Amino acid sequence: MPGDDSAERKHAPATLRNREPIAKVLQEELPVTGKVLEVASGSGEHCAFFAELFPGHVWQPTDPDPSALGSIVSWCAGLDNVLPPLALDAASADWPVDAADAVLCINMAHISPWEATLGLLAGAKRLLAKGSPLILYGPWRREGVATASSNEAFDASLKARDPRWGLRRVRDLDAAADAHAFARTRLVEMPANNLMMIYRR
Template sequence: MSDPRPWMPEDGGAGAKRHAPATLRNRDAIAAVLADWLPPTGLVLEIASGSGEHIVHFARAFPALDWQPSDPDPAALTSIAAWSAESALANIRPPLALDAAAPDWPVAQADAILCINMVHISPWEATVGLFRGSAKHLAQDAPVILYGPYLEEAVETAPSNLAFDRSLKERNPAWGLRKLADVDRVAQKFGFERTHRYAMPANNLTVAYRRKSKSGA
């Protein structure tokens, strides 16, 4: 069952470190998929890192990779920095203030982009910006990997996800579960195609995109 509300930077108390309960439940399943997609070395840019707990787990699981967390929210950036400092992992870079919807990102190039639970908890412009930025900053053949709940044609939506969608829209009308076909169309606009779909626990999906080959572009 999906969480009844999205994690927000104020969750987890007043301390610097915030806690997203879903992280403990999904991080190993996500890491298992990442093992098939991440390059052996290079830089992984995480968009919308939230509390920072995911990136600490993945940096520990994939020590040969450098990890760049980011988030537009100052409270999230504080939490990311606190979790990273506690981990003492040398392969996590300081978090960047990065809004996916912004036309310019404060990064040069990445070898993979990871985005967990942002698409449904942000305006649609953030998803457009995610692929626009990926087209600018990703190395050739590098993947864009998304995780979260989606609506799919010809696939019955779980009642818990329908309730989650309603709660998101009540909180912010610009939020809500997106149709995966609409995400695919935005990806294609910026030269990406979805190549894999993984069913995940709690009625979520992991979907992976790569640049379209010249013959298919």
Template sequence: MTDSRLQSPAAARNRQPILEVLREVLPVSARVLEVASGSGEHALHCAAAMPGWIWQPSDPHSRALASITAWSEAVRLDNLRKPLRLDVTGEWPAERFDAVVAINLLHISPWTASEALMAGAAGCLGPEGVVVLYGPFRREGCPTAASNAAFDADLRRRDPQWGIRDLAEVEEEAQRYGLLLARVVPMPANNLILILRRQSD
């Protein structure tokens, strides 16, 4: 029998630092939608660590969905839901969530995906909802490290629509949907976490 579980070295390195920030941002009971869940390792790690979080993984790709399902079946956590097939540029769930989490999505997708992410998240977040974005970003038009500059060049060679996004442009797009940048958290390996909160009425 083939094991469908994918393993990401990056996920193994960054899952605990990401979890620590999420613990600061989210209450002990929360409904979380993770978009572009990939292998499913972040979903598994966070759901196992925080039993009060109802974690909904999602991804548009069949291989990722199979991996998330395989990890879920291997561990069987009551608060880890079956994955949804979700493309951020398509139809989003009607359910309300307390948080939308996207890990390493913005730089390996077209800018239209970033636009769709903000619109979709704003549509499914509750009144106190937050968006948590993890990955490399540019600040004032410049990469945060030389290694990020090389990474950006490699991404653009692979696909001209990819590339490390400028934090100010992401913030501006979020504001269009009432999502305000509340906090920027430096992370290992020259990455950042952006915390976007729904603007109060």
């Protein structure tokens, strides 16, 4: 993996487990070329992996946490198709990006207030041309599908940390997306009881 051994570098263990399944879906859903805006990039490990795998795309990582921005720089050092990370709070109406050809958001909705996901939808509507994908990944609740016991325990731990956090319902996301003229075009079951969902206008 590119990058140096800076002390700023963070590591998210789940990245190694989910990056290849996520990449498989991205290969099917991303445009052939263009700018991919990653909202809530976290450690930067996903961005570094995907940028190497999809060299024809320009990757724009973002995160609201200043310490995450340093980690992203460390992981993505040496990758010519990764732009410098930007501070972006999904819940804000003021995004430092004017346009993108795809928006990717991994594991944000459950560890942030619901307002962040609503802001993500609003921001994607501003940035994306019609037909361009908004792609989300993470653990979600589905109507008529039992939630795995591990996800129930995860949900309880999240709410204990912050009552505004927790697993969201797919139907609630669909309704919020519809209010921003997005429709879900695909739902993919992923390893470890996660889902990947694609929305387009």
